[in-house]
Amino acid sequence: MIAYRSLRVALLGGGSVGAQVARLLLEEKEELARRVGATLELVGIAVRDVDARRSVDLPRELFTTDAEQLILGADVVIELMGGIEPARSYILQAINSGADVVTANKALLATHGPELFAAAEQVGAQLYYEAAVGGAIPIIRPLRESLAGDTVRRILGIVNGTTNFILDRMDTERTSLEDALATATDLGYAEADPTADIGGYDAAQKAAILASLAFHTSVPVEAVYREGITTVTKEQIESARKAGYVVKLLAICERLTDPETGEEGVSARVYPAMVSRTHPLAAVHGANNAVFVEAEAAGSLMFYGAGAGGVETASAVLGDLVSLGRRHVVGGPGLAESTHAELPVLEIGAxxxxxxxxxxxxxxxxxxxxxxxxxxxxxxxxxxxxxxxxxxxxxxxxxxxxxxxxxxxxxxxxxxxxxxxxxxxxxxxxxxxxxxxx
Amino acid sequence: MIAYRSLRVALLGGGSVGAQVARLLLEEKEELARRVGATLELVGIAVRDVDARRSVDLPRELFTTDAEQLILGADVVIELMGGIEPARSYILQAINSGADVVTANKALLATHGPELFAAAEQVGAQLYYEAAVGGAIPIIRPLRESLAGDTVRRILGIVNGTTNFILDRMDTERTSLEDALATATDLGYAEADPTADIGGYDAAQKAAILASLAFHTSVPVEAVYREGITTVTKEQIESARKAGYVVKLLAICERLTDPETGEEGVSARVYPAMVSRTHPLAAVHGANNAVFVEAEAAGSLMFYGAGAGGVETASAVLGDLVSLGRRHVVGGPGLAESTHAELPVLEIGAxxxxxxxxxxxxxxxxxxxxxxxxxxxxxxxxxxxxxxxxxxxxxxxxxxxxxxxxxxxxxxxxxxxxxxxxxxxxxxxxxxxxxxxx
The missing domain is CATH 3.30.70.260 (ACT domain)
Known part of the structure; x- marks a missing residue:
């Protein structure tokens, strides 16, 4: 039996992802300790209501409503509350008190990413966010590290499971958007208010994150051109099918030349588009996600898997946590965010x-x-x-x-x-x- | 203009991958410096024949036949010679002289991996090998880091482009193995002596590397059960097609229970297998590669792309190089190889x-x-x-x-x-x- 040092892990949020992260931290404690070289000690879970029903049975004494107190003294803070505030303030507090942070908060990253990364860099803290795009699919780390020596030309991503489920169903069952949305709601793939998904807002946040990372440029969500799927008709899908195409909601990040200045710029946009049935993205069915990356040297790559789900997303959070834990053990800092290119972000007209x-x-x-x-x-x-x-x-x-x-x-x-x-x-x-x- | 410190990069091997790595290091020098925070200075390329024709035009003064001299004083050594010796000795020399190492040498890793990782760990050096499996496809890093908090149950990989090209052609063109192999040779997908590919030896090396990584267990290539595609007939493929299946050469790594002892063990094996046409792997055509990973929390993931090619593989090498370069700059050590689980490796009968x-x-x-x-x-x-x-x-x-x-x-x-x-x-x-x- 090896005596490991212990890392204090604070969890903010007890929803479906948070509960799975907590369960895995408790159940896999010994195996994770062997992988990290240190015990990951879950010191508490900050929630709004300690007595709320959870999807997983967890020790009651772990829960607290005092997030600020919990963050004090934590080595790693996992933020899974979602939304802008108080998530933003808590993450800044964590960074400033010397903790590393893991977050799945795409809305926050797409709007306040530069502020958070700057705060982290200033104190040498790490901010990891694999779970923010594509659920369990490793896409942030491949872009951040594996393709670090390459030039990404374009990304075509199916990054919203709800809309992919709806469009796939309209294609395979030949139903209307309304019927497909009703089925998605019944099956739990769509929320009661589906605007964030079908309006393309969720996909736009992910496009901002992917474009920033791929092009070493800050791309705020406001700069992402966005159309949702609400205007997609049965007839369009039928007509696309006849021509050998399928309609997918794509998040597209592209390096291109500004037609006015002739200078290189980037475009980030979300809209329903026709994709040839022979393209690998056409085979992405149901609520799955996939990110297709075209790089100068690597050629075409695709990353495919479940884009959402509590336990699936928890896998990505734990991967980040193990990486950060190892860095604590070996003592070295990790990777800084890189926005040195700062290419201009072009309008949709370009x-x-x-x-x-x-x-x-x-x-x-x-x-x-x-x-x-x-x-x-x-x-x-x-x-x-x-x-x-x-x-x-x-x-x-x-x-x-x-x-x-x-x-x-x-x-x-x-x-x-x-x-x-x-x-x-x-x-x-x-x-x-x-x-x-x- | 920022004055960067300089990292000395020594390249061993000037073949199709090596020449592309050298070209990209020279052409992208400034961009890579911005990403790394240090200049990657290519100090030389060790080859057998300085005057041999190269696929890329490179400055003659970079070439040398004296690999040992080149390694001295290098911060990072990139080994792209292939084969066991002298690659093994050079890598050990590099590690012992304090350099980090990037290699794409699957044969060496599958046979001498533990020796090399142990040597690296002893002196705190890093050994990266993203290019050893799946060419440009990021698969080593996702397994090593993104899924570090998860439990991999099974990997099904199409990891040899030559055999996938042949089997795909037998399926789509309804040709015999001999004809498909002849086409593969004509198009440059198969070597003059295709044994390593069609005999499944190349895939077995990759299975050993993937299984070792996924299960935190040393799996030597000798423990990988192996059948090639040489016995696959037109009739088998026809019969599979009628039943809704396609025949693929799969590298399979699986966590399973030993039927004799009831204990958990791992199996690594390579053989042609029938795969349902609805499975994502069935859509992997031509010389492409794909690795399908089933993990407990993450569910099913797939990583897809070009499995070979000089410039594609060079992308993976450069990604490793940038990661290592950053670590040099920020001063911290990277990740050690993890074989703490050391599960028994089971026979095919299990x-x-x-x-x-x-x-x-x-x-x-x-x-x-x-x-x-x-x-x-x-x-x-x-x-x-x-x-x-x-x-x-x-x-x-x-x-x-x-x-x-x-x-x-x-x-x-x-x-x-x-x-x-x-x-x-x-x-x-x-x-x-x-x-x-x-």
Missing amino acids: ITTRYAVSLEVADEPGVLAAIAGVFAEHGVSVELVEQSVRGDAATATLVIGTHEAPEAALAATVDALASNRVVTKVASVLRVEGAQRQ | ITTRYAVSLEVADEPGVLAAIAGVFAEHGVSVELVEQSVRGDAATATLVIGTHEAPEAALAATVDALASNRVVTKVASVLRVEGAQRQ
């Missing part, structure tokens, strides 16, 4: 991608030529056109697939189409992502 | 899995009952039987799919079948992997 535009048009001679003319005027090159005539035969539906085109040019094209005499309605505009860039 | 057994049998009454009887006698439960009568009608083909059964029981069943009067021939036995374990 991106180029492919588009699928569905139009309802008058079914009369010369329409196709008129429409093609509008695209040509704005410099948007058309790859294919598919026409189908409606039952009433007075209108027809045109689906136009474009080559890579600037977002600004496409937006101007759509404006011009909307006011064109032969166009009854611009039924749908979807971006098409995942193709190899030239 | 595993349980599912099987697909193809038999040629006499087409006469009572045959099915006789065959079923043989399985029952050995305690192997049959899940499904498919019978097809040959053109000549004197013999029939039976495919029997089993439930999970012990390998030892299956082997005894196959022996009994082979000597059974009604069985003309045991045409094929394939294991079926990838199902959720109970």
Whole structure:
């Protein structure tokens, strides 16, 4: 029996992830001690209500409502409360009292990341957050360390399990968004107020975190262009299916050239996009997450797994905790956040991608030529056109697939189409992502 | 302009990976310095022949044939020579002279890993090897750090690109092994002597490395059960396809209970196996690699990407180099190898899995009952039987799919079948992997 030194671990938050972290810390105490070289001593769990029902049975004496007292004297503080305050204040208190911090708080990192990282760097404390993106999937550490010698060109991420479940169900069961959302709510994949998920807010926070990390640049969540899935229709998914595509809500982080200045910049954005069924991301079903990374030397990589869930996310928290614990034992500091590149963050108008535009048009001679003319005027090159005539035969539906085109040019094209005499309605505009860039 | 301190990097080996590492070190010098906080100074490249043609144009003055001299005074030594000797001696020299080491040498790690890790630990040096398994795919670091707080139950890996290319081609083009191998050779995916790949030796080395890491146990390559793909036939792949399966060469590392002692042990093995087409591994095409990890808390994770290639593998080497460089700058030691669990490594007979057994049998009454009887006698439960009568009608083909059964029981069943009067021939036995374990 080896006598280990002991590290004091304070846990803030007793929800589904917190309860699993506490359980594993207690159940796996000896094994974790062998891996760390020190005992991880759970000194307490700060919660709002000590008597609330928990998903896991835990010793009552661990619970306290006094988070500030608990943080004092802790070697590592695990923040799993969520939200901005008081989480932000507690993390700053922990850092300033000399503790390292593990957090899964994506909202806080996406809004106050630079402040927290700066505070940590000033005192030589560590701030780890593997669980903030992709649940159990190791994605922060690979970006932070494994690809540290490479140049990331682009990230395409399915980072929100709820919306992936909904879109996957709309595709496989051919249901409407409303029905798929109802099923997601019934099965516990969607919350009572699903806005954060289906509005793309959750994905935007994760995009900000991934872009900051991948491009060594601070990308605040406010700079992330965001569209949710609320406007995605059964018809769009059906039309995508016929063309060999699936619709996914993607968080896209991309290094690109600013069309105005010619300088390198970064784009972070979230929107539903068409992805070819042959792309690895198309095979990500249900509530799973996956992050597809394109790097200059490494080529294409994908990281796949459960994006949420209490015990799954707890695995990522414990991985961070073991890493931090080892650093305590061997005595060396860890890694600082790196934002030396500070590339400009570009507006959505600066991106180029492919588009699928569905139009309802008058079914009369010369329409196709008129429409093609509008695209040509704005410099948007058309790859294919598919026409189908409606039952009433007075209108027809045109689906136009474009080559890579600037977002600004496409937006101007759509404006011009909307006011064109032969166009009854611009039924749908979807971006098409995942193709190899030239 | 910041004045950085300089770290001396010595490179051993100027092959396709080495040349790309050298190129990136020279081309990305400033960016890497910003990431590391120190300049990575490539002080030389040790090769056998200074005048040999290289895939990349590099300054001639960097090349030397004197590896021992080059190692002296290096802060980090990158070993990309391959093979056991002199790579082993050079790495030991580097460690003993105080340098950290990055290597992609899977053969060396799988045979002399414990010796090298012990030598490194004794002097506090670091030995990193992300590039040894899965090329550019970050898999070593996720296992070593991200899952450090979790318990890995099983790993199913497609870790050899050559054999995956061949099997994928046999499946998609319906060609024979010989034709697919010829194509692989033409396209440069297979070497002139393909034994290391198609015999499963390369995959077995990677299985030894993954099992050691995942189970905190030294698993030497000699303890890895190994079958190559040389016996895989067009007919097996056709029959698998009809049943909804694809044949993949898998490296399997599993935590299981020794049926004899009832104690926990580990199994590491390589063989061609049937994988359901709905499994994420089935979608890994061409020469790509993927590692599917099942952990207790994290659930199922998959890591996917290019498993080989000079520039891809160089990305993994540089990631290790940046990590080590940062540690030099911040002054702290890194992670020691962990083999505290030292679980017993079990024989192939100890595993349980599912099987697909193809038999040629006499087409006469009572045959099915006789065959079923043989399985029952050995305690192997049959899940499904498919019978097809040959053109000549004197013999029939039976495919029997089993439930999970012990390998030892299956082997005894196959022996009994082979000597059974009604069985003309045991045409094929394939294991079926990838199902959720109970």
